Every structure is written in C-alpha cells, then in structure tokens.
Amino acid sequence: MADPAGPSSPTLSLSAGSVLELSPDGVVRCAAEAGFPLAGVRFTDPRAQAPAVADAVRRTGVRLLDVEVVRLGPAGVTDADRRLADTAAVLDAAFLLTVSEDPDEGRTTASVAALAEILAGSATRVTLEPMAFTAVRSRAAAERIARAVPGTVVLPDALHLHRMREPLDAPWPAELVGYAQLTDAGPGAHPESAELLAHEARHDRVPPGDGVLDLAGFLAALPAGVPLAVEVQSDVLAAEHAPLDRAVLLRKAASAVVTGGS
Structure with missing residues (x-):
C-alpha cells in the first residue's frame, strides 16, 4: 500500500466509530459516497467479513487506513487477535489499531511486539492508542x-489527549505517529471516572x-501530512442523521478545521 497521505496536506478517513451501525464493507462504500479517500473498519468476524471489504475497496478505490481493534489483556495475543492482524495484513490496511487493558507495561510491550511480528513483511503497522480509561x-x-x-x-486522539490532561499543542516526533484521530468535545465538566470517560468517548x-x-494546536503539533481519521461516536448525530448524511457532515466539519475555515 502506498503512503496514505501526501507530503503536506492531511488526508481524511472515515472511522468505523462514526458510522457504527454499518457493516465493514458498508463503511468503505459510505466513505466513498461521502468523499473520504480513506476508511477504517471494525470487524466482528474478520474472516467472514474480509472478502466483502476487499470487494468494496476494489470497487470504490477507497483505501483502508486502519482495522480495529485489538484489546490486549494480561493473557497476551489471543487467536482472535492473530486473526484480526492477519486480516489487516491481507487487506493491506496501513495500521492495526491496538489498545491495552493490561496494567503491566512490560507485558503490554511484549504483546505489541508479538503483533508486530505477525505483521512483519506486510504493509500494516501496529498503532497503540493511549486513553485515560485503559491501561496505557x-x-x-x-x-x-x-x-x-x-x-x-x-x-x-484529540479527545483522549485532552482527557488525559496532555497538552494538545505539544509536538509529536514524526517517527512515532502514523495517523491521528480528529474529533471534539463539548463544554461539559471533565468526567472523573473511567466509566464516564468511556461513555463520553463512545457516545x-x-x-x-x-x-x-x-x-x-493539535493539528499544528502533528507531523506534516499524516492522515486524519474522523472519529465522532455520537448518539445525538446517530439519532438525527442517516449514516451517509452523518459522514458528509463530518467530512465537511473536518475539512473546515483542517483548512482553518477557508
């Protein structure tokens, strides 16, 4: 898979979380209709669903930015994780999105290394997402x-960095970022519990x-040209807009932010 971004301007991707009611291949088709050149997919049965995704990619020209999601636990990489990693590689996804629920950083590192070994020789790389309600x-x-x-x-992810009380405008090393997630947060109080933080992120x-x-500040701190996955899991938007209309709305909103409203 070629580099999913140009040398300077960010390329937008429709994240699976923004249109969760769609099947993985449906996300790819929705991305194409809404004007996204990239998409991310979330599988429930990778081997059964992968052929339809491959067909949608072939027909639309949309490329896969990421495949979701490996949730690493204390038991390490599971057979289900291996199947998802294998599927990401076969589909030529740029990244395999990974989070950790293992409080032992050494074990998490070993599990990430095991995933990277499974993906060795493919175009797919492991990406680790830190969140305030996970172990990392x-x-x-x-x-x-x-x-x-x-x-x-x-x-x-702009929301997760904010909720971890990390400065959004702190520069990122180019070698440590493959893409970023673009989203926003409402003006409400900072959620204090893991349950409330997770609810905000998912709803x-x-x-x-x-x-x-x-x-x-978030965009200025990113390496130039990294793709931006537009991830907006919103019960309000889901109730008010059909998936395609929602995707178009989010593409326009993201484009306005990226261009400074021009």
Missing part, C-alpha cells in the same frame, strides 16, 4: 512502548470544530 493512560507510556517495538506508532463526541478543544 499517558502519552509518555505509549511512546515508551512504541519506541521499544520498531515500526510501532502511537495514535493521538458523546461532537464534530470537529463544534466543541472546545484546541484543534488548531
């Missing part, structure tokens, strides 16, 4: 793990530019 809950921890496993990158996001996050 700081940027520093995610960077340590990524640096320990060559080829692994960190996935910055209460708002379109880029409609919230309170310093997205201009």
Whole structure:
C-alpha cells in the first residue's frame, strides 16, 4: 500500500466509530459516497467479513487506513487477535489499531511486539492508542512502548489527549505517529471516572470544530501530512442523521478545521 497521505496536506478517513451501525464493507462504500479517500473498519468476524471489504475497496478505490481493534489483556495475543492482524495484513490496511487493558507495561510491550511480528513483511503497522480509561493512560507510556517495538506508532486522539490532561499543542516526533484521530468535545465538566470517560468517548463526541478543544494546536503539533481519521461516536448525530448524511457532515466539519475555515 502506498503512503496514505501526501507530503503536506492531511488526508481524511472515515472511522468505523462514526458510522457504527454499518457493516465493514458498508463503511468503505459510505466513505466513498461521502468523499473520504480513506476508511477504517471494525470487524466482528474478520474472516467472514474480509472478502466483502476487499470487494468494496476494489470497487470504490477507497483505501483502508486502519482495522480495529485489538484489546490486549494480561493473557497476551489471543487467536482472535492473530486473526484480526492477519486480516489487516491481507487487506493491506496501513495500521492495526491496538489498545491495552493490561496494567503491566512490560507485558503490554511484549504483546505489541508479538503483533508486530505477525505483521512483519506486510504493509500494516501496529498503532497503540493511549486513553485515560485503559491501561496505557499517558502519552509518555505509549511512546515508551512504541519506541521499544520498531515500526510501532502511537495514535493521538484529540479527545483522549485532552482527557488525559496532555497538552494538545505539544509536538509529536514524526517517527512515532502514523495517523491521528480528529474529533471534539463539548463544554461539559471533565468526567472523573473511567466509566464516564468511556461513555463520553463512545457516545458523546461532537464534530470537529463544534466543541472546545484546541484543534488548531493539535493539528499544528502533528507531523506534516499524516492522515486524519474522523472519529465522532455520537448518539445525538446517530439519532438525527442517516449514516451517509452523518459522514458528509463530518467530512465537511473536518475539512473546515483542517483548512482553518477557508
């Protein structure tokens, strides 16, 4: 797979989380109709669903930015994780999105290394996403793990960085970021519990530019040209807009943020 971004301007991807009611191949088709050149997919049965995704990619020309999601636990890489990694590689996805629910950083690092070994020789790389309600809950921890496993990158998400109380405008090393997730947060109080943080991330996001996050600072801190996955899991948007209309709305909102409203 070729580099999914140009040398300077970010390329937008429709994240699976923004249109969760769609099948994986449906996300690819929706991305194409909404004007996204990239898409991310979330599988429930990778081997059964992969052929339809491959067909949608072939027919639409949309490329796969990421495949979701490996949730690493204390038991390490499972057979289900291996199947998902194999599917990501076969589909030529650029990244395999990974989070950790293992509180032992050493074990998490070993599991990430095991995933990277499965993907060796393919175009797919492991990306580790830090979140305040997972075991990797700081940027520093995610960077340590990524640096320990060559080829692994960190996935910055504007909402998660904000909720981890990380500065959005702190620059990222180019070698540690493959893409980023663009989203926004409403003006409400900072959720204090893991349950509330997870609920916000999965149900209460708002379109880029409609919230309170310093997205201009976030974008300026990223390496030039990294793709931006537009991930807005919102019960409000899902109730008000059909998937395609929602995807178009989010593409327009993201484009306005990226271009500074021009």
